[in-house]
Amino acid sequence: MPFLDWVNKNQAKDTSRQVPYHLLKREQIYGDAASAVDNLVIQGDNLLALKALIPLYAGRVDCIYIDPPYNTRSAFSHYDDRLEHSQWLSMMYPRLVLLRELLAEDGSIWVSIDDNEGHYLKVLMDEVFGRHNFNTTFIWQKVDSPNDNKVPITPDHEFVLCYERNKDQADFRKKSDSSLLEAYGQTDDQGRLYRDRLLKKNGKNSLRSDRPTMYYPLEAPDGTEVYPIHDDGREARWSHSYVGVMKAKDDGRLIWKKREKAGGTAWVPYIREFAPESPDRPHPTILLDTKTSRQAKIHQRDLLTDVDPFDTVKPEQLIQRVLDIATQPGDLVLDSFLGSGTTAAVAHKMDRRYIGIELGRHASTHCIPRLQSVIAGEQGGISEAIEWQGGGGFTFCTLGDAAFDEDGRINPDVRFATLAAYVWHIETGTPGIQAFDSPLVGIHEGTAYFLLYNGILGDRRPAGGNVLTHDVLAALREFHSHTGPVVVYGEVSRIGPTRLAAANITFKQIPYDVKAR
Structure with a gap:
């Protein structure tokens, strides 16, 4: 390209x-x-x-x-x-x-x-x-x-x-168009608008050689066999397959009419079409x-x-x-x-x-x-x-203002729900449509995402609820006892990397890991 x-x-x-x-x-x-x-x-x-x-x-x-x-x-x-x-x-x-x-x-x-x-x-x-x-x-x-x-x-x-x-x-x-109903000029005994369309195909690709399987006999009301033949004698084809015609017959939509032909009258098959409830084009x-x-x-x-x-x-x-x-x-x-x-x-x-x-x-x-x-x-x-x-x-x-300054620090005006939506999107690539009102940001493809920010746990001390400690981790488990992988965003972790790995937890530091994404 x-x-x-x-x-x-x-x-x-x-x-x-x-x-x-x-x-x-x-x-x-x-x-x-x-x-x-x-x-x-x-x-x-x-x-x-x-x-x-x-x-x-x-x-x-x-x-x-x-x-x-x-x-x-x-x-x-x-x-x-x-x-x-x-x-x-x-x-x-x-x-x-x-x-x-x-x-x-x-x-x-x-x-x-x-x-x-x-x-x-x-x-x-x-x-x-x-x-x-x-x-x-x-x-x-x-x-x-x-x-x-x-x-x-x-x-x-x-x-x-x-x-x-x-x-x-x-x-x-499609475009609604009630004028299409004008083509259905007759009404049956149930009040339904309909039109009868010639079963024989006319115009482009209407010859037997165009669709050989669409050339077959149909039994007229008098027992005679009727084939699709153009007025000039060329072998034509039907507009419907044999299965389609039999389905129309079972539905009462195969209509036979006598028409004047050279040398007398002949039976001509039609398919009855009912007007759509909501006509469109x-x-x-x-x-x-x-x-x-x-x-x-x-x-x-x-x-x-x-x-x-x-x-x-x-x-x-x-x-x-x-x-x-x-x-x-x-x-x-x-x-x-x-x-x-x-x-x-x-x-x-x-x-x-x-x-x-x-x-x-x-x-x-x-x-x-x-x-x-x-x-x-x-x-x-x-x-x-x-x-x-x-x-x-x-x-x-x-x-x-910008959510992050030039050094990657988070604007203090950024609220928890805003940062949670941002974290959710950069981790999952999906929009954040949840409420974002708890440390559990969400679970995506088996991984749970938590965010410690703005004292979401109720503890706003510098070393409090925004820091991942054993007590905070226990509190997070109370929100959701997730058994799969866990990602926690926070200011700092007081739990060592070995213990985090053993618990299947990945810690990401705010703001650096957020900005890095």
Whole structure:
């Protein structure tokens, strides 16, 4: 598989590993407090914020949608969208790596882009997510009115690249389409809509030579044998196997009808098909019905009357289409280039949990007011179509200090649950979804992990509960009488290495062994 190369690529590849862990500070809750727990809006550098999310959310995000700067060399009021090409690639690479870590095994990532970097982004994502995990490229019509510019060609579309975390594991859903019921024009005595379809195959690959096993006789109601024959005399084939036809016969769905043929009438077999309870069809990859940039800007101006609108805002209908395909209610959606808050607003209205990350003060000036309007029941965007009535809540967070200083010491503001989640993730590679309210961090693949920190045992003396002594070890055994391997993190151990080995215990010192991982 080909790879992109650019100036400072090796540095970009190291960035995701070297970026420090920062703390998230919960600043304020908006709306319903219970709902706000699951919905986060984070103000800060998205590279730092993504790394901060790793211990608690690695492998838990069901769908990622991002609309990164397009590197168009145009001036935008909220972004510097004029990054030199290699800088743009170096900006995107580590963020895509961290996004991959956050994505669930059956999740998907969707990225909006245009021609300026779209083809380079495709190759970059092939490298990060695996070319075999590429699903498709959607084409979104962003302009719906004639352009009166003087240039002979003006692009009226953008792209959305879609990748799965693991090929064919994402539970994508088809598009509901009640108009499909129009094809079922008859009703049986039980009130079921149905249609009868000719059993003989027509069109492409419809000859006996195409599928010899699908050429066989069927017994008509008068006892005669009927073969699939085209009107021009060529031997055709049936659309169903013999077993399939017999199954349809047993179900009462093999229907014989007399039809006029040359020289008289003949029996013609049909298969009866009943209308689906929930008619749907595949989503098209050319999106002509998801509103445009112009309509999205009008909606944004209606909501945010006191601030300058984003020039590159996406319509809610576009994000709705993504979430319709890739998620269901309760799933977790992430947007690390939140902009004016469109993804969070749509996820909120569609009963999805969400995390949005936005740099700079417009996280406060744009995203928060927009979501407050959503909670209040604003009727723009997709609200009317999905009968949105308001409600819910979200939590506004900022990035705090780094969890570790340059010498590896732990920031005193780091609480037990935060460090426990970090320890759990670096040891197991899995997200920490447990409560983290006791010294037993968890058990993974037969190994128990304990953490002595912040006086979790109730003894805050320097030589007390954060130090592994025989008494502390006995206390840990009371939490869980684990018989397999044990790993204990603490400030220091007063038990010798020989006795620890005999007890199948590995001691790791805070902060050095934590930082070393």
